[in-house]
Amino acid sequence: MTLIxxxxxxxxxxxxxxxxxxxxxxxxxxxxxRELGVAAARTVVQLLLVGLxxxxxxxxxxxxxVSLIALVMLLAAGREAMTRQERRFIGxxxxxxxxxxxxxxxxxxxxxxxxAVIGPEPWYAxxxxxxxxxxxxxxxxxxxxxxxxxLTQNAWDRRHVIExxxxxxxxxxxxxxxIRRLAMRSGMMPSVNAMAVAGxxxxxxxxxxxxxxxxxxxxxxxxxxxxxFLITAGTGFGTFAAIWLGAQRxxxxxxxxxxxxxxxx
Amino acid sequence: xLELISLRTALVGPxxxxxxxxxxxxxxxxxxxxxxxxxxxxxxxxxHEGEMRLDDTPxxxxxxxxxxxxxxxxxxxxLWWEPTVSAHFTRFDAAAAVALGLxxxxxxxxxxxxxxxxxxxxxxxxxxxxxPRVLLLDEPTANxxxxxxxxxxxxxxxxxxxxxxxxxxxxxDAEQRARVATRKLRLRDRILVPEQEDT
Numbered sequence: 001m002t003l004i005x006x007x008x009x010x011x012x013x014x015x016x017x018x019x020x021x022x023x024x025x026x027x028x029x030x031x032x033x034r035e036l037g038v039a040a041a042r043t044v045v046q047l048l049l050v051g052l053x054x055x056x057x058x059x060x061x062x063x064x065x066v067s068l069i070a071l072v073m074l075l076a077a078g079r080e081a082m083t084r085q086e087r088r089f090i091g092x093x094x095x096x097x098x099x100x101x102x103x104x105x106x107x108x109x110x111x112x113x114x115x116a117v118i119g120p121e122p123w124y125a126x127x128x129x130x131x132x133x134x135x136x137x138x139x140x141x142x143x144x145x146x147x148x149x150x151l152t153q154n155a156w157d158r159r160h161v162i163e164x165x166x167x168x169x170x171x172x173x174x175x176x177x178x179i180r181r182l183a184m185r186s187g188m189m190p191s192v193n194a195m196a197v198a199g200x201x202x203x204x205x206x207x208x209x210x211x212x213x214x215x216x217x218x219x220x221x222x223x224x225x226x227x228x229f230l231i232t233a234g235t236g237f238g239t240f241a242a243i244w245l246g247a248q249r250x251x252x253x254x255x256x257x258x259x260x261x262x263x264x265x
Numbered sequence: 266x267l268e269l270i271s272l273r274t275a276l277v278g279p280x281x282x283x284x285x286x287x288x289x290x291x292x293x294x295x296x297x298x299x300x301x302x303x304x305x306x307x308x309x310x311x312x313h314e315g316e317m318r319l320d321d322t323p324x325x326x327x328x329x330x331x332x333x334x335x336x337x338x339x340x341x342x343x344l345w346w347e348p349t350v351s352a353h354f355t356r357f358d359a360a361a362a363v364a365l366g367l368x369x370x371x372x373x374x375x376x377x378x379x380x381x382x383x384x385x386x387x388x389x390x391x392x393x394x395x396x397p398r399v400l401l402l403d404e405p406t407a408n409x410x411x412x413x414x415x416x417x418x419x420x421x422x423x424x425x426x427x428x429x430x431x432x433x434x435x436x437x438d439a440e441q442r443a444r445v446a447t448r449k450l451r452l453r454d455r456i457l458v459p460e461q462e463d464t
Contacts (some may be wrong), residue, residue: 168395171329254332255329256310256329258310
């Protein structure tokens, strides 16, 4: 079985559906028609660009190019993690906290998987390295952004209780332990849930893609299991790092709650 | 015992003050003059300039939590987060509860059923449970009737005597200040001045 190539006409047929949806939401005054159009256009342009870039890079598997792409992906993910938070940390922390945590977890895990599990030649072979990093990074981003948003929002909502605990002599870690725990859980939940329903409720996108491309289902499944483990571990470790750093940043060296370090709405 | 040297935050100070063991300094001042801010700074909850010492030990030589355990701030609106009262204590002192007019079993009460007066009295017990050297009280009897008010004053006088603790007591009530204070100060234009006898 070989891949059936999609023509521009095939994609236009699919695009027609989005246009129909846009017309309907315009008629219903949902106020989302414009965003829908922009997002759909971005999908086409961004993915085509990535396709071109990947084609070029696959032909010249140079470590420098792969690193550059990885860096761009990380910066974009850091920015996205920042904008998803209502009360982000001000200054460089807003960006750095998420980016650093994602870097530590996603990059370590991707390199680990490349070296210890898949073992392509060379180990940074872009056909493996870039999609793998993309999937781990994308999911880690979701977890970290969710967890940090929870942390800062709950710290703000429960600031009086945190300070009451401090007044009674609690350390910063003791005063925020329950909020930190909740934030970590909410960051890990999506990937844990995804593992729980995989194959029953949802057919994961990567596996489906491989099967569509003609891979034997069992091979695709094995890759999917690998990916889900990587995603779960990446999200979990990344969330731990981000929440640990974030909770530190909410207090100063005297264990005072310093909410002025968060952006006010 | 407690010494403040040019203590200053964005909103109050510079404040220099010495409170001896067993002493009770009453402070009053118009609303918004920064009394609560001052107490927060002394409890090291807000960033500040200047120096603080407890028994000649500079605050910087203790961790923040160590300082706040020794220098307890009892806020005007104390909060509770565990399901029962006693879960907030290391050891619930039923005798002290009785001294404040609460039943000895009040430790088992669920916190969401407390009246504001019960909340305030139990919060005082909770602060004393940490055996502080210094107590910073922010209107500790605002929600209490006269009997309870006197009970609180008596319990605090005894704690001061028995433990040699120092107290800084913010109160709007001139009669109360006259009853409890060994020294009376007034917060005006960011600084502490002696309270005039006629006010």
